[in-house]
Amino acid sequence: MTEDRYKKGLEVFKRHLGDKADAYIERINKIYPKFAKINVEFPFGDLYSDTTILDDKTRELATVAALTVQGFSIPQLEVHVEMAINSGATKEEVLEIITQMLAYCGFPAATNALLAAGRVFESLEK
Numbered sequence: 001m002t003e004d005r006y007k008k009g010l011e012v013f014k015r016h017l018g019d020k021a022d023a024y025i026e027r028i029n030k031i032y033p034k035f036a037k038i039n040v041e042f043p044f045g046d047l048y049s050d051t052t053i054l055d056d057k058t059r060e061l062a063t064v065a066a067l068t069v070q071g072f073s074i075p076q077l078e079v080h081v082e083m084a085i086n087s088g089a090t091k092e093e094v095l096e097i098i099t100q101m102l103a104y105c106g107f108p109a110a111t112n113a114l115l116a117a118g119r120v121f122e123s124l125e126k
Contacts, residue, residue, distance in 0.1 A: 006037060009045025016048065016056065016083040024079070060084035061097050064113075068101040071109030074116050081120040091121055 014021040029036035048059055060083045067077040084094055094117055102110045 005041045005045040008049050009040040009043075012044040012049045013040055016044070016060065016086055017079065018086055020082075056087035057084065057089050060087045061089055061093060064094055064117075065097050065101055068098050068110060068113040069105040071105055071112065074112060077113055078116050078120050081117045082124065085120075085124060091117075 010021070010025070013025070017024060025036050025040060028039060048056070054062075060080055063080045064077065064084055067073045067080055081094055085091070095114070098110055098113045098117060101113065
C-alpha cells in the first residue's frame with residue numbers, strides 16, 4: 001500500500017513541478033530518505049491527488065497563500081509558485097493571491113513573497 005501511495009504522490013508531484021521534480025526529491029532523499037518519502041506521500045499522495053473538490057490550480061493557489069502568510073518559507077513558496085503556474089494559474093492570479101495576503105500577514109511577509117514570485121517568473125522566462 002505504501003509503495004502505491006508513494007508512486008501516486010510522485011506522479012502528482014511531477015505533474016505539478018515537471019522536469020524539476022526528480023532533482024528536488026533527490027536533494028531531500030540524499031539528506032534523509034524517510035523525509036523525502038513522507039514529503040511525496042502525504043501532501044501529494046494523499047492531499048493533492050484528491051481532485052474531487054479542488055483542482056490542482058486551486059490547491060496550489062491555496063498553498064501560495066499559506067506560505068505567503070507564514071513569511072519564512074520562501075524556498076518552498078518559490079517551488080509552489082512554479083507549481084501554481086504549471087497547474088494553470090496565471091502570474092496575475094499568483095500576484096493577486098499574494099497581494100490579498102497583505103491583510104493577514106502584513107507588508108514584510110507579502111513583499112518577500114512578491115519578490116520570490118518575481119524570481120520564479122524571471123526563471124521561467126529564460
